[in-house]
Amino acid sequence: MTTTASPSGSIVQEARDFLQAHPDIEAIDIVLHDSNGVGRGKIIRRHELESFYESGRHLPISILGLDIVGEDVDETGLIWDHGDNDLRAWPIPGTLKALHGTQPPRGEVFMSMYELDGRPMTSDPRHALTRQVDLLADEGLHPTGAFELEFFLLSNERGQDGGIKPAGDVLDGRESHKTEVYSVDHLHGMLPLFSEIYAAAEQAGIKAETMISEYAPGQYELTLHYRTDVMQAADDLMRLKRIVRLKARQNGITACFMAKPFADFAGSGMHFHVSLRDGEGRNVFVEPVEGEWSETILHAIGGLRATMGESMLVFAPHANSWRRFASQSYAPVSPTWGFNNRSVALRIPAGNPNARRIEHRPSGVDANPYLVATTVLAGIRHGLRHRVDPGPRTTGNGYADAQGAHPIPVDWRSAIEEARASDFLKDALGEDMHRTFTAIKAAEYARVAGTISDVDFDLYLHRV
Structure with missing residues (x-):
């Protein structure tokens, strides 16, 4: 019919x-x-x-x-x-x-x-997210959230070594190959482009907010307004990526959303801020006494920790994604959690307790926000349903923390194998979406593994 x-x-x-x-x-x-x-x-x-x-x-x-x-x-x-x-x-x-x-x-x-x-055609990522939102609604909970967008602006011309290089300022062509993190003056060179991005976002109904010069040459971050609807948050991210890509192209440069375009510098994340509200609109993550975490947020973190390993393929879906994970790179390397700490995977940001939320930090900007949100919500549901203890929080250097009871895969192939075998991920995405996603990742892995790279020739051509 x-x-x-x-x-x-x-x-x-x-x-x-x-x-x-x-x-x-x-x-x-x-x-x-x-x-x-x-x-x-x-x-x-x-x-x-x-x-x-x-x-x-x-x-x-x-x-x-x-x-x-x-x-x-x-x-x-x-x-x-x-x-x-x-x-x-x-x-x-x-x-x-x-x-x-x-x-x-x-x-x-x-x-x-x-x-x-x-x-619904159940290999469509939007339907997977809708299903998790509906399951939470059945439990009287409604997710809210926002994504952060990190990206690189690159020159259309290659450097003298044949590699990619940061774009010169669209204002006057000035180049910088330094880490200009948080430099406001550095942002001024890209203001004509940023103004076009903000205008396009406003026309599209997206509340694009703070622009930051990030922790690598040519890297920037653009934050988005918190949404009461996580589907809208994912739509904002997808539409904004398209806007940034188009506006960069119109200005003669390239917007790059690879997770790790430069080997020696930090990669680009897509941090997902998420909280839950009850039927009255109250944030259920708010602690009854400031500094004493609510059971709800602790169990939510516990569920995210417990399911992170088998979910990493969603958060790091490509070969290049795995180059982003390195010690002291602002990308997490273990399923740690903490308060006001950017070295952990699951961060409770400082700020007004009424705005209490979890910042989920593993995802690269190359991940699909619909599937990221789907998997994060499923992990939170798992933690709430099973009252999962998150374990002690990390204080200080999260990179020094052992992975403990919930290790994450060390590479792309391991992540594919864990995802394929995961009953949690099959339930989170739905059987059809799970089969589709893991089959595509396996095919892409085979394509990459079967490619003879320049590294092979550099290491072995004259030596073996």
Whole structure:
């Protein structure tokens, strides 16, 4: 049976209002995010938008079974097992926005995949997150949160050694190859670009906030406003990455969202701040007496610690992701927790106790925020359900702390094996999303492992 009513809740009036408000827009990007967080879809013309809202858009099921470069991964079961049949994508209410500074003017809307009868297509990352949010709602809890976006701005030209190099300032071309961490003057050289990013974010309804010069040459961080809806928080992150990438390109430089582009400097994280509210809107992480942690936040941390090892593939999904984890690099190397401590994996930030939250720090900026949020919420649910003791908190140098009872994998291959065998992760993502994600990661690992790199020739060509 085929449904003609939108299962996403979208209504055609949204499209009509948008077209009336933006008579100059000629085309719209319709974007679905796969397990790697890559936006895939089509560009439709203005006159097609209403029909998209009325009846959705047929897309091949294989669009969710692609690896990072867009090759089919048959082991997902989403390619020839189904004859690469069409399913139907529907627009997500509230995600239809005008893009800033494009010529000719254009728009963008996110979409999600459904079976032809309207059931959620369960290898779509959005549906995995919706399921965890709904499970928490059944328990009277509602997650809120925000992601941090770290990224590099790189020159389109290579350095003398053939490697990548930080971009020169868009203001006057001035270059710096130093770690300009927290330098306000250094930020001024990129102000024309940052102003365009802020303007585009505002037009898209994103509350982009503080900009920081981060802990590596050419690295920056942009924080996002805390959302009462974690799906909106993930949407903000995905849309902002696209904005930064476009605006950098328009200014003649490259925005890089690799976790570790420079071997000798810190990588880029995607820290996820999360808290829970009850039906009355109260933050259940708030301690009854300041300094005496609530059982709720302790059990939540306990669940995240207990499940971190088998979940690391979600937080570090690519070969390059694993280069980010190094001692004293501001990336955690063990499942530690602590208060006001940036050397741990799970940090309770200082600040107003009424805003008490957990900062989940393992994820690189290359991770999929929908799957990160899904897995974090599932870990919190696990901790609350089983009243998991988080163990003693780390004080001082978290890099000196042993991994203890919950070690994390040491490399990408180990993470893939742990994720594949994990009953927790299978339940967290759902069986179909788990199979799809782990199959894609295994295929990507095989691609990387089978590639002869320059390092091989440098080490062995004249020596063995």
